Amino acid sequence: MPSYKLLYFDTRGRAEATRMLFAVANQEFEDVRITREDWPKVKPTTPQGHIPVLVVDGKQLPQSAAIESFVAKELGLYGSNNWEAAQIDVVKETLKDLIDPMIMPVMFELDKAKQAENAKEYYENVAPPHLKNLQDLLEKNKDGIGYFVGDKVSLADVIFFVTMEWFEKPPYSTKGLESFPKLVALKDRLATNDLAKHLRERPQVYWIHD
16 A cells, blocks of 8 residues: 655645545545745745645655545545546536635635625625536435435545535635535535544644635
8 A cells, every 4th residue: 555645734725635535535644734934945845836745655746636636546536437437527627616706706805895795796696506506416316315426425525525614614605505405414414424533633723725
């Protein structure tokens, strides 16, 4: 079995989905959390000058999406065949459609009044069609009472959970998943079953990166 070392800041950010994948699979890895003070020394040693970076038996893999896909495939969390892998990709892209319109106008808007206005527009008008698409995808698999793809948790479910942590994050979240009960149920199942140990034990630390 390869050895895995994940390098990232002491926050959730772009490494949290990978940490969750390791947790779901009960796979040991070294969770290296880099401080602000140490980052200038670490940066020149990374392939592209940023993190996260996954080190596998001494080889470095940058880019969070590439890391997530690699780890999911390594640990059997990317579907049981090529069709299921494609369905996982559909969920990932739909989640990207959901969260991308939120980033600049809501997350990174410095004017609080403008941020509140943008958040209202996003949560009331922009987000609901994408959430409906997600719930439709979930319902196609066993009527939405299990996971997005197949019979066990996959990368699709992990990315969904991480995205929901951003989507429902105060202070800019004005609405959550109230109108999409099967998405709520999936989020709750993941939190109380597959991800329960990780959520209970992960460090409660936050930076501007988070």
